[in-house]
Amino acid sequence: MIKGLALTPPVVGRIAIGKVVEKGGKRLPEKDDEFTLTSQVQARDGWINHPLDETLRKAPGAKLRAIPVRLLFDEVDLNLRANYTLFDRTNGRPVCVGNGETCKRATSSGIQGMPCPTPHGCEFGQGVCKPYGRLNVRIGDEDELGSFVFRTTGFNSIRTLAARLTYYFALSGGMLSCLPLDLRLRGKSTTQSHRAPIYYVDLTVRTGMTLADALTEARAERDRRREAGFDQVALDLAARVGFANGAFEELEEDGTSVVEEFYPEVGADEDTGAMGSIKDLQQNPLHGRLDSRLKGQERSAQAGAANN
Numbered sequence: 001m002i003k004g005l006a007l008t009p010p011v012v013g014r015i016a017i018g019k020v021v022e023k024g025g026k027r028l029p030e031k032d033d034e035f036t037l038t039s040q041v042q043a044r045d046g047w048i049n050h051p052l053d054e055t056l057r058k059a060p061g062a063k064l065r066a067i068p069v070r071l072l073f074d075e076v077d078l079n080l081r082a083n084y085t086l087f088d089r090t091n092g093r094p095v096c097v098g099n100g101e102t103c104k105r106a107t108s109s110g111i112q113g114m115p116c117p118t119p120h121g122c123e124f125g126q127g128v129c130k131p132y133g134r135l136n137v138r139i140g141d142e143d144e145l146g147s148f149v150f151r152t153t154g155f156n157s158i159r160t161l162a163a164r165l166t167y168y169f170a171l172s173g174g175m176l177s178c179l180p181l182d183l184r185l186r187g188k189s190t191t192q193s194h195r196a197p198i199y200y201v202d203l204t205v206r207t208g209m210t211l212a213d214a215l216t217e218a219r220a221e222r223d224r225r226r227e228a229g230f231d232q233v234a235l236d237l238a239a240r241v242g243f244a245n246g247a248f249e250e251l252e253e254d255g256t257s258v259v260e261e262f263y264p265e266v267g268a269d270e271d272t273g274a275m276g277s278i279k280d281l282q283q284n285p286l287h288g289r290l291d292s293r294l295k296g297q298e299r300s301a302q303a304g305a306a307n308n
Contacts, residue, residue: 006249007242009072009136012143013050014038015150017185017199020046020261029261033199034063035185037139037148042257050148052139065185068206069137072147073236074176076165081249082133082158084118086125087263092255094248096125104247111247132262133158134249135201137183150183153262156200164203171215177232178218178225180206 001007015037021030037056038047057064071079084103086096096105098116105114105124116122119129131154136147152158169176182204187197205214225232243249250258 001245004246006244006246007239008249009147009149009239010143010145011040011136011149012146013040013052013139013148014047015067015137015148015183016047017201018261027260028264031199033185033187033197034065035067035183036064037067056139066207067137067139067183069139069148069181069183069203071165071176071179071181072136072138072145073239074169074174074232075236075240076162076169076176078236078239078243079137079176080133080135080158080161080165081243082131082162084116084125084129085132086129087250087255087259089259089263092250092252092257092259094250094255096129097248106247128263130263131155131158132258133161135161150201151258151262152201154198154200156188156198160200160202168203171211172218175215175218175222178221180209180214180217182206 015035016032017035018029018032019036020027022028036047037050037053039050041048053064054060056067073079084096084098084100085094087093088095094106096103098104098114098118100116100118103114103116105112119125119127122129133152135150135152137150138144138146139148165176168179168181172179184202184204185199186202187199189195189197205211209217222232
């Protein structure tokens, strides 16, 4: 297999809680109070809706705030990948991806491992690096290995999804892929949002079920799969090896749309891509800032080596 190409779960559609609109000649993210399922095809007016979007709505025009889903994998970190991530706005390429302890950074000398002090303590990524999470889920039974991807830069969604997955994994004895679940949209107000509602994503047991019901169905589903020869352990291992095959998960073609939706120059809501105002991007483009910082770090390293 080609090295440097991450093998990610096959994606057949997107799950969004916002969209990109044009305002004052700029394309900016706009929050929403419902889910939208889209295909991977864009038209002039935005992403084309997936047929399941209409199917899942109880009535034409009804708000879609809960989606029945199943997970692809039993391991928590295979279903949800979350990192501090910095993209180059000019080409959509990931520049630096870290977990708060270590990071992988693209430099003129190639990919290098470095300490990751989180965006708040990192001079390199301050103001342009954010938490970035991707959750892959199955919707419907048409394609058992095809998934819809939900992307977010919101702490609320990432923290809630990570907690739910961890708890469900522990409670079910590691049967995440067999649990009947709902992806659910929730809202809350905070001081930072000036009491306006902000929306985040949660993962609950399927509507109409108790946790005990969901666990019973998960055991039955696991037994059916085993009888059919379905090897979930091998699937999880293959996925882990595939993710590790590349330095970064996002391809440049995906990164461009991710940057537009989640790393805008100006934004408002944390789960639809806002990061506040980046004051100096217009005067000093991101790729120029990154280049100058990288060169400065390399000069410092060279000077340190000479002194030693």
